[in-house]
Amino acid sequence: MIDTLDVQTKQAPRAARDWVRILAAYREPREFRSAFELGVTIVPFVLLWALAWWALSYSYVLTFALSVLNAGFLLRLFAIQHDCGHGAFFHNRSVSDWLGRAIGVFTLTPYDVWRHTHSVHHSSAGNLDKRGMGDVHTLTVDEYRQMTWFQRLKYRLYRHPIILFGLGPGYLFLLQNRLPLGLMANARYWVSAMSTNAAIIAALTTIVYFGGIMPVLLIFLPSTLLAATAGVWLFYVQHQFETTYWDEDERWKLHDAALHGSSHYVLPGVLNWFTANIGIHHVHHLYSRIPFYRLPEVLRDHAELADGNRLTIKESIASARLHLWDEKTKRLLSFSQEWIARRTETAA
Secondary structure, three states, X not given: OHHHHHHHHHHOOOOHHHHHHHHHHHOOOOHHHHHHHHHHHHHHHHHHHHHHHHXXXXXXXXXXXXHHHHHHHHHHHHHHHHHHHXXXXXOOHHHHHHHHHHHHHHHOOOHHHHHHHHHHHHXXXXXXXXXXXXXXXXXXXXXXXXXXXXHHHHHHHHHOHHHHHHHHHXXXXXXXXXXXXXXOOOHHHHHHHHHHHHXXXXXXXXXXXXXXXXXXXXXXXXXXXXXXXXXXXXXHHHHOOOOOOOEOOOOOOHHHHHHHOOOEEOOOHHHHHHOOOOXXXXXHHHOOOOOHHHHHHHHHXXXXXXXXXXXXXXXXXXXXXXXXXXXXXXXXXXXXXXXXXXXXXXXX
């Protein structure tokens, strides 16, 4: 009996907070590897930009195709900027920060503003009492039911895939990022936003001066919008799945939210490369200082994490119809599921 209990104890899943000490072993970036990852991302990005510009003289279709391909490298640049924001790319924080600021010009993302809002996201993800910055706005079933019909309509429009993944990414990166929204009283974030804006304007002005408007229309905009859409989709599926984690502040726990409220998005190898392993999001949220290229090491060494919160591409597409958090069942529901539940409650 003692031996059986001992085995059961050893096999019991670790508590979320216990993983922090274990994952600390993976936190150190490898300088050469980081430089290599940067090089194999920024060099193809620049070369594809140049090749697409050259192709303008021969074929707009070829130019557009090259810009579509380049969206993958732009997305990967954003992932590197993301690691810089967590201090996970180089040991020297200043080097990481200035690299992040430079990449922010390409990704249209003011680095210091984004780093702050993303930090808020990490410190409050899944907390029902601290929604509103750095997250996808999510209502509970009870909140939704207390709304007027017009408020419900606005929320349903906001959560519609055409808005979230069609119009939303362009609005976010082309317009919203131009101002430090939510941080308007702080001069530091104004400097971050305005200096990034100035660099973007200077770059676009130079492009138009030497190449006219077509490089903007057929290279800059397609690659930017496609990368933005992919980025928004990734952010959505990382936390918006049926069994995710939400709770009120008094019961909310940081490490539980990180482990149980973040998905393990299972992608093919080539997509893992272009997304810099960000699909291993539950590990990232548990220990954000781990460089992206070391995340697969964690899954290789710890099968418990490799098997947790797995979300396939097919399952992620289905999750796009889930919009309301049911505090009773601890599940995300679709609008139709909420309607059926409301009818059932009324009938009972």
